Amino acid sequence: MAGIVDVAREAGVSTATVSRALSGKDYVSQETKTLVQAVADRLGYVPSASAYTLVTGRTKNIGVVVPYVDRWFFSTALETVDRELVKAGYDVTLYNLSSGDDHRSSVFGRSLPRKRVDAVMCISVKMTDDEIAALAKVNKPIVALGGPIAGAKSIKINDTSAGRLATDHLLAMGHTNIAMIGQNEKDQKLFNVFNERRDGYETALKLAGIQPRPAWYKAVNKHAISEGYSAAKQLLGDPHNAPTAIFASSDELAVGAMLAAKDMGLKVPEDVSIVGVDNHELAEFFGITTIDQNVTGQAELLVKTMLQLLDDPEHAVQDVVEWPIELIVRGSTTKAKTVS
Incomplete structure (x- = not known):
């Protein structure tokens, strides 16, 4: 199996440049990033997740919290979030709260505080004060869809x-x-x-x-x-x-x-x-x-917002973004009958 040294030799760059290029660092030119990625793909090289975490302090993993997975709004949002995060090079850890209060307490009391994620995304999850406090202790960017959460950047319709x-x-x-x-x-x-x-x-x-x-x-x-x-x-x-x-x-x-x-x-x-x-x-x-x-559009903006906050924690983002709604007229409505 090819290693980082093989990729560096083939691409004509240092191993440090390979590491920076594959981690998406801005201070490597796009041309070099493209070259290194192409060589890594051709040689079948996959960066070590543990090495990446050791060097950067990040996991390339996002925690996604949902109250249900079998309802249309949540499944549509989750499908979009998963697609966009994978496209951006992130893994997804799903925390489904539908299994009851004990499971929910475990998610907020133990799983998330372990800090094995780079950020937390909450899809229409209304939290208690204790849950908000537990999430704040994670000290990671938090974004939310469907309603406001203290300390999070939120997107919702009116x-x-x-x-x-x-x-x-x-x-x-x-x-x-x-x-x-x-x-x-x-x-x-x-x-x-x-x-x-x-x-x-x-x-x-x-x-x-x-x-x-x-x-x-x-x-x-x-x-x-x-x-x-x-x-x-x-x-x-x-x-x-x-x-x-x-x-x-x-x-x-x-x-x-x-x-x-x-x-x-x-x-x-x-x-x-x-x-x-x-x-x-x-x-x-x-x-x-x-x-x-447009749940898909909301979820895409949610991912975009989270990636911006990860790249630049000081990036200016509204606390609550109101997503626009639109009336779509089809065949199920017409003028009321006049009473003769």
């Missing part, structure tokens, strides 16, 4: 604005009986994004002179098509409060609402208009009008 934009769209279509499907948020360790979306929904109604009705709001336990289906059946089957439009707080819930309307003999959008949030792949397939939050 969920209140998302709820308001979706509702304003339905109001502009002439709808006044507008229901919402949200989510129960009893878990204090998750950001209350769906309560914020509900605030936006209710604000839009009130500004239009419409008083929100309790019967227009249905909360579900999780983001699932089946949950959206059940909630929409209850809403659309109410003889006194049946809506002409539904704001679903995720596209998966919106898909369920569409299927429920169809099973009840209603046409979308002629009889009921439906708006979702996310721009999930299913939204395009089912033609659902949605609020696009």
